[in-house]
Amino acid sequence: MLPVLPVPLKGPRMPPSVRPDVDRPAYADAVARLRAAGCVFAEEEADLLVAAAATPAELDALVVRRASGLPLEHVLGWAEFAGLRVAVDPGVFVPRRRTEALVREAAALAAPGAVVVDLCCGSGALGAALTTALGRAELHAADIDPAAVACARRNVGPLGGHVHEGDLYAALPAALRGRTDVLLANVPYVPSGEVALLPAEARDHEARVALDGGADGLDVLRRVTADAPRWLAPGGLLLFETSERQVPAAVAAVTDAGLAPRVVTDEELYATVVVGERADA
Incomplete structure (x- = not known):
């Protein structure tokens, strides 16, 4: 191989x-x-x-x-994402091409040397791609799924990054509170009742925890946005992907957390990215 x-x-x-x-x-x-x-x-x-x-x-x-029926990426052991060859182990969420829009937006806003956190990291593709685009970064990634954590370490470790296992912010070192410049959160956003409608490649071969976002698909997102201000540095950014129909509720969650929201769409990739900025000094 x-x-x-x-x-x-x-x-x-x-x-x-x-x-x-x-x-x-x-x-x-x-x-x-x-x-x-x-x-x-x-x-x-x-x-x-x-x-x-x-x-x-x-x-x-x-x-x-x-x-x-195995996903091609699981058969190969890797996926192409943002110009990188990223290891993808069996059962681990396969990074989607549309999510490159999120990385592209983060790279346009962040500076080299930024403190980057990749929550719900899966394979660690987003953090690895952003770090590569910036040239250097202090990278931390976290996931609740042990298989994803093991896979992410293969991708993040060579870049000098650190991968932590646990539930969202509980997995992160306390030293990151208030000093995270870029918080990437590729949260699951498929409503529970629609998981069964996903293509079999995703439904049968990727961890449900990486797909199922609760009743309206935004349960995990609300938890991420609620605590984001405590972890972001002044001027720090939260970026996440969502569906077009979920934009109003997603923006409301960002606003309720005290962050300034902005919506970015990429018609070529059919991607919708929400950016939340901690604007207070």
Whole structure:
């Protein structure tokens, strides 16, 4: 398997046509099996699986796993996010491309050396991507799921970051109170009654705690916003993703916490990001 490192991807992957150890019939067979399993981007996925397989037998095993319904990222052991190759272990939330909008907004607002906290960190992709974009940061990440914590340590550790296990702020060192410049919170925001409607890849293979946001999808978010002012430095920023329909309630939660809200939308990525600023001196 290819190594998984929180570093920028370098160049295009090697297409199977120049892989002497993988013949065209084997590649064509992989494409056909993936397409039969319902993979919309069968050719692109076959390219990735070929690149990841050391032998034809390993390619066959990877195709079997993917065709059985496992997320491609869990089969590969990594996901591409914001130009990074991020390790993603089985059961861990797969970072979505739309969430790159959140990282992009944070990078535009933060300064190198910022104190960054990545709550509900999952694989640690957001914190790793922001730290990479800034060049340097004091990075802390936290998650309640032990599997996510172990995975995040693989991605955050090489950047000098620290990963903590526990429930939201309870996991963080007390020394971060009042000095966090950027608080990223990729909280679960799917209403409990709609989790069953998610694609099977997410519903069956990602931890429910990373998906289920309670009755209206905003239970965890309200807890994050309520305590955010205690952890943010003056001028510090809270950024989180939400759905378009949840914006009014999400903005109300930010306002109720005493933060100044702003909504950023990215039509290309179909992403909605809410920014809350601690404006008091």
